Amino acid sequence: MKTEVYCSPQQHSQLSQHSTGRIMLWVIAACLPGIAASTWFFGWGLLLNILVVMVFAVLLEAVMLKLADKPVKTHLADNSALVTGLILGIAIPPGSPWWLLFTGICFAIVVAKHLYGGLGQNPFNPAMCGYLLLLLSFPLNMTTWHLPTDTLFADQQFSPLSWTSLQYSLQLCFPALAGDGSQISEYIDGFAMATPLIEYKLAGNSTVLAALENNSPLFARASETGWEIINFSFLLGGLFLLFKKIIGWQIPVSIIVTITIMSLLFYEQGSTAVYGTTYLHLFGSATMIGAFFIATDPVSAATTPGGRVVYGIFIGIAIYGIRVWGSYLDSIAIAVLFGNFCAPLLDHFCRPRIYGHSTRPSQ
Amino acid sequence: MSLLESRARRESTLWHNNTVLVQLLGLSPVLAISSSAVDGLALGLATLIVLLLSCATASFYRSRISQTWRLVWFLCIMAFFTSLVDLILQWQYFTLSRRLGIYVPLICCNSAILIRMEVFARKNKPGDVLRDAAITGAGFLSIIMTLAIGRELLATGVVFKDMDLLIPVLSGEGLQMPGYMITDDLDFITLAPGALIGLGLLIAVKNSIDSMQRRNKISQDHPVKPAVRARVTNRS
Numbered sequence: 322m323k324t325e326v327y328c329s330p331q332q333h334s335q336l337s338q339h340s341t342g343r344i345m346l347w348v349i350a351a352c353l354p355g356i357a358a359s360t361w362f363f364g365w366g367l368l369l370n371i372l373v374v375m376v377f378a379v380l381l382e383a384v385m386l387k388l389a390d391k392p393v394k395t396h397l398a399d400n401s402a403l404v405t406g407l408i409l410g411i412a413i414p415p416g417s418p419w420w421l422l423f424t425g426i427c428f429a430i431v432v433a434k435h436l437y438g439g440l441g442q443n444p445f446n447p448a449m450c451g452y453l454l455l456l457l458s459f460p461l462n463m464t465t466w467h468l469p470t471d472t473l474f475a476d477q478q479f480s481p482l483s484w485t486s487l488q489y490s491l492q493l494c495f496p497a498l499a500g501d502g503s504q505i506s507e508y509i510d511g512f513a514m515a516t517p518l519i520e521y522k523l524a525g526n527s528t529v530l531a532a533l534e535n536n537s538p539l540f541a542r543a544s545e546t547g548w549e550i551i552n553f554s555f556l557l558g559g560l561f562l563l564f565k566k567i568i569g570w571q572i573p574v575s576i577i578v579t580i581t582i583m584s585l586l587f588y589e590q591g592s593t594a595v596y597g598t599t600y601l602h603l604f605g606s607a608t609m610i611g612a613f614f615i616a617t618d619p620v621s622a623a624t625t626p627g628g629r630v631v632y633g634i635f636i637g638i639a640i641y642g643i644r645v646w647g648s649y650l651d652s653i654a655i656a657v658l659f660g661n662f663c664a665p666l667l668d669h670f671c672r673p674r675i676y677g678h679s680t681r682p683s684q
Numbered sequence: 685m686s687l688l689e690s691r692a693r694r695e696s697t698l699w700h701n702n703t704v705l706v707q708l709l710g711l712s713p714v715l716a717i718s719s720s721a722v723d724g725l726a727l728g729l730a731t732l733i734v735l736l737l738s739c740a741t742a743s744f745y746r747s748r749i750s751q752t753w754r755l756v757w758f759l760c761i762m763a764f765f766t767s768l769v770d771l772i773l774q775w776q777y778f779t780l781s782r783r784l785g786i787y788v789p790l791i792c793c794n795s796a797i798l799i800r801m802e803v804f805a806r807k808n809k810p811g812d813v814l815r816d817a818a819i820t821g822a823g824f825l826s827i828i829m830t831l832a833i834g835r836e837l838l839a840t841g842v843v844f845k846d847m848d849l850l851i852p853v854l855s856g857e858g859l860q861m862p863g864y865m866i867t868d869d870l871d872f873i874t875l876a877p878g879a880l881i882g883l884g885l886l887i888a889v890k891n892s893i894d895s896m897q898r899r900n901k902i903s904q905d906h907p908v909k910p911a912v913r914a915r916v917t918n919r920s
Contacts, residue, residue: 424870432881436888454872457871457872457875458869458870458871458872458873459870459871
């Protein structure tokens with residue numbers, strides 16, 4: 322016979338289905354299809370990124386907990402550092418050197434999370450703070466996708482999952498491994514690729530688009546189809562989180578609906594202004610992971626149901642606006658931080674009616 | 685008496701009454717100029733000189749300066765010495781003067797100097813006033829230098845670059861930090877947010893050292909006697 326343990330809402334114990342550690346593990350699990358698809362199409366770079374960032378994240382989290390005189394083991398068990406590392410690892414272009422990853426995660430965990438008081442106290446999404454620091458400091462590294470310029474029209478075709486590909490990725494991440502520094506430039510992580518949206522923005526000088534037009538065998542697997550499937554995998558993971566009731570439906574739905582409406586309104590077929598189709602905005606960019614995994618961060622997002630809808634609309638407008646009229650390539654990080662700024666105000670104005678009280682504040 | 689004044693009125697020491705860390709006065713040059721060590725040193729020294737000379741002058745003429753018009757007098761004195769320092773900088777260290785830009789002329793409205801003149805210099809003898817001004821200026825200089833060295837090191841991996849602009853004997857190449865991996869400049873640290881976060885961290889470190897000292901002092905003055913307890917359960 323099975324005995325179910327019921328906890329009062331205020332008692333989040335390890336027994337509860339909704340302990341923080343359990344929720345964070347589900348979030349990681351929901352990311353797995355997307356990561357697997359990405360690895361299948363583009364190689365080991367992303368997986369390596371995520372692993373390195375996660376290791377750094379847990380180490381830094383332990384150090385900060387120790388400094389703050391908190392019980393290290395109990396707090397590490399909430400797995401929140403792992404999720405921060407996961408999101409940041411997905412956001413940073415694969416093939417980045419380890420110091421770039423370390424700088425980003427250091428700012429995310431130490432400054433954006435623990436200096437504000439640790440889990441539950443941070444007003445901004447730590448992973449996106451780390452990402453934005455990197456974007457502002459190293460714009461070159463953060464927009465460099467290791468494109469196979471030299472071997473674009475070569476005959477040989479790498480498999481993204483081959484041993485050589487793993488070696489290339491490792492050498493890009495740890496330049497010391499390559500030994501002689503001059504060799505690095507010859508190794509190409511030929512399978513990391515910016516999202517089609519970014520390729521679309523850079524349309525003029527994009528090597529990838531050129532390769533796609535020439536039907537280069539190099540991109541037999543890594544075509545735009547790859548990105549569609551990756552985004553559908555993230556969508557699948559997000560729906561799984563919705564089904565498990567780990568995230569509310571309001572934020573992702575309002576973000577996606579807003580972007581859809583905006584891109585329908587502003588799209589002009591054949592216009593010289595390059596705004597992109599709705600499909601490109603939804604499935605050819607980072608929209609899915611942004612809407613389901615990044616914007617729904619339970620700490621920094623709005624918490625009231627009405628507030629969440631408005632929060633999602635704000636983020637959707639910001640994402641589309643910065644993408645189309647701004648100079649940044651993709652805009653999830655800036656849009657989510659903008660939403661974080663608005664969240665306390667939204668919660669203040671969208672407070673739900675408490676049972677037994679009137680909607681007007683009591684005098 | 686306002687909080688600001690009561691803080692400034694305490695005896696000036698490098699640690700407990702630091703203009704930047706405790707009084708939080710004169711922050712704009714600290715934040716703006718602390719991105720490299722040579723700029724920080726130059727501006728800190730310029731501020732120190734203006735502070736010393738203006739406090740001494742205000743103290744020397746303290747019986748002549750009328751109570752009603754004292755702020756105008758103080759500002760005039762500061763503006764006079766600031767112009768002097770600015771002209772000397774332009775004459776001898778032109779490159780450095782261009783790098784510091786508006787922040788040298790802005791010394792004449794530095795509130796850290798004004799408050800020393802207001803609360804101390806106008807009531808005391810020149811000897812005491814010089815001592816007070818030297819300590820205040822040294823506090824300002826030490827903090828701007830700490831911040832500048834830290835930021836320059838983190839951002840570029842090199843400290844004391846272009847030091848020959850201020851001290852021609854030294855080389856302008858600076859000291860390379862061994863083991864620094866980042867190949868590009870970490871622009872975030874050189875920009876405004878790096879300055880704000882850095883200053884916040886310095887204040888936090890200062891406060892934490894203070895509270896640790898206070899705790900130690902309390903435990904020294906009132907040592908806790910270990911309680912002798914009867915064992916009430918089976919577990920140890």
